[in-house]
Amino acid sequence: MTTKSIRIALFLLVILQAGLTTTASANPFEYVWQELAPGVWAGIRQDPFELPQEGNSVFVITEQGVVVFDAGGSPLMGESIVAKVRSLTDKPITHVIISHWHGDHMRGLQAIQAAYPNVAIFAHPYSRDFIAATQERWLKRRVGMVPNIRKALDTALATDRDLKGRALIPEEKDWLLKGRSIIDQLDRENHRTTYVVPNATFADRMVLYLGGRELRFLHLGNAHTAGDVIMWLPQERIVATGDIVTAPIPLMTNPYSRDYAGVLQEIKALGFKTLVPGHGAVQHDTAYVDLLSDTFRSVSAQMKSLIARSIQKDDAIARIDYSSVESRFTHGDAFLANRFHDYVSAALAEATYLIESGAGITEEF
Template sequence: MIEDLLPPDYTLPNLIQLRFFSGKLDRGLQRKGESLMMKKIVFLLLLFVGIRNVSPVAAQPQSPASNFEIQKLAEGVYAAIRKQPPLMSFDPNNVFIINDDDVIVVDANASLAATKELIAELRKLTNKPVKYVINTHWHDDHIIGNQAYRDAFPQVEFIAHASTLQDRPTIGEANRQQMLTGGKGYAEHLRKQLEQNKSLAGTPITEEERINYRSDVAWLERALTEALSIKIILPTLTVEDRLTLHRGTRTIEIRYLGRGHTGADLIVHLPKEGILITGDLVVWPVPLVGSTSFPAAYSATMDKLLTLPANIFVPGHGPVLRDNEYLKLMSRLLTSLKDQTAAAVARGETLEQARKSVNLTEFRKLFTGDSMMRRILFGDYVSGAGVAAAYREATAK
C-alpha cells in the first residue's frame, strides 16, 4: 500500500510555497534542510512504489463557473454549495437570506465571472435588492466578488470584521500578489503532473487527484485572466464582536467569536432557523489551518461556535453538514495541535524538531481515510502550515 509507505505527517514544500488562501509563505518550510528531506522522501517513495503504467490523460481544464448547486435550507434561505473538488484553489459556498424587502448574502466569490453567475441565479429566486454582503473574512476567495455586487446593486453595503480595513490592504494584498506571481507556474506544474500521471506526492496519480488538479488549473486560468479587472472593495460596515439584524420575524446574528482560520472570522447565525454559516472556520474535508491562522485560539473559537444552537451548518467550503460531529472533530484536532506544539516549544525544540514530535496520525486517519488527495491536503494545511502557525504562536508568548 502506498499509504503505508508515506511518513506519518508528511508535507509537500511545492504545495506550501504555492498556498494562496491560507496566507504568506511559511519561512520555516522553505529552509533548505527540510526541502532536502522532502526530496529524499519523494525519492524513496518512487524507489519503493515505482510508477504504474497508467493511460495518459490530457490536462483538459473544465470551466470552474456554474459549478454550484442551490439548496433550500429554510423558508427564504438558500445555500449555493460549490461542487469544485478541494485542492489549493476553489470558490466558497454562499448563502442568500431573502427577507421581506431585501436580500443578505453571505460571502462573495473568488471571481467576478462566478459571482455574476450566482447573481443571475439569485434573480431567479427574487427581484429584491441585495442590501448587505457579509464577507466572513478577507481572503481573496471570499471578497473578490464584492465588485460584482456593487455593479449589480449600487446601494449594497459590505460587512466584515473591523481588522479587515488594516489587514486586507497589507497582508491580503501581499497574498494576492503572491498568488498572481506564482499561479502560472503552479498551473503549469499541475498540468505536467497530469500529463505524467504523477501525484504531487510523487506517487502515481489517483482519479480523485486527477479531477482535483484539473479543477485547480481551470480555477487558476480564470483568476489570472480576470486579474487586471479586479478591484478589491473593502467593508463599508465593520463588526467588532456582534451585529444583530432584524428583518420581519427573522433575526440574523453576525458574530466574531475569536481568532481562528484568520484573525477576522465572522459567523452568521440564524437562531430561529437553526442555521450556522461558519465561513472558513469550518472547511471540509480537511480543516484549512494556514499561515494566517491562529491555532492556539482556534480550538477555543470552535468551542464557542459549538455552543450556538443549530442543526444545519454551512461550511466555508464543503457540503452542508446536518450535525456538529465534524466541528467537534476539528475542535479536538486543534486542541491537540495547540497542546503538542506548546509542549514541543517548552522542551526547547526547533520548528523542524516540533514537526517530527507533533503526532497527528490518529486525526489524519479520521480526516483523510484512504484518500491520497485528502492526505496531501492534511499534510499541507494541518501538518505543514498548521504546525508552523502553532509554533509561531507558542514562541511569541
C-alpha cells in the same frame, strides 16, 4: 521554492475528488444551490478541492432586502449570486457581510456592487483594514500567478509527480487535468478582478432585524484569521462559519491554534441544526466540529510539551503525532490522506509552534 510557497502552490492546485464525475458547464466555477430553510439559500462548491477554490456563500431573503454572507472568489461567482437572487426575488441585495479577508470569499464583491451600487458591505475592522492595506499586492499576485500555476500543472502532469516529488495517484491526475482545463478562464477572471474595500465595520457583534428575520454576525475570537465573522440565524438554527470550519479536510492557513478550539466550542454552543462551512458540504450535526476541536487540542498539548522540553522548531514540527485524528478525516482515502498531509500536518504544527513559543504568526494566503 520555499516550503511556504510550495504549500501555497499546492493549496492552489486543487481538483477533483476520487470518483466524482462532472459535466461541462458554461461557468465551471458554479455553485450548487440548496434552500436550507424558506428564503435561506446556500451556494456550495460541490467539489471543495476543485480549482479555483471558491468559498461557499449564503443569502437570506427578507421583505426588506437580501443579505449575503460571503461573495465568492471571482467576479463570476459574484455574478452567480446576483443571478440566483434575481431568479428568486425582486428585492435588492442590501447588505453583504464577509467572513474574513481571504480573496476566495470576497473577490465576487465587485459584481454585487455593480448590480446594487447602494449595497452596504460589512467586515470585521481587522479584515477591512487588511483588504485596504494589501489589495494592490494581492491583485498583482493574482494576475501574475496563472503562468506559474500553468507551469506547475504541466510539469506535474508530464512527470506524474507533484511539486514535492510525490508520485501522483490517479485521482490526483484527474484533479490536475480538470484544473488545467479551466486555467485560461481563471486567467480571464483574474484580469478583470478589482478589490472592493468593505464600507462598514463592526467589532464583535452586529444584529440585523429585517422583515421579521433576525440575523446575527459574531466575531468569536481569532481562529482562521484575526477577523473571522460567522452568521447565526437563531430562528432557523442555521450557522455559516466561513473558514473557521472547512471540510472534509481543514485549510490550515496560519491558524490561531491556541484560541481555535474555544471558538469552535462557542459555535457548538449555539445549538445549530445546520452548519454551512466556508468550503465543503453542509453539516447537520456537531461531529466534524468536535473532530476539529480534538485536532487543535491534541496538537496544542503536544507542542506545549515539546517546547517545555526545549525541542527545536523543525524537530518539534516533525514530532507532532496526528494518529488520533487523521483517519477520522481521511477514512482511508488516499486522495484525502494526501490533502491532509498538504493542508494540515506541517502547517498546523508550524503555526502551533510559532504561537506556543511566543513568536506569533503572520497572516498570509
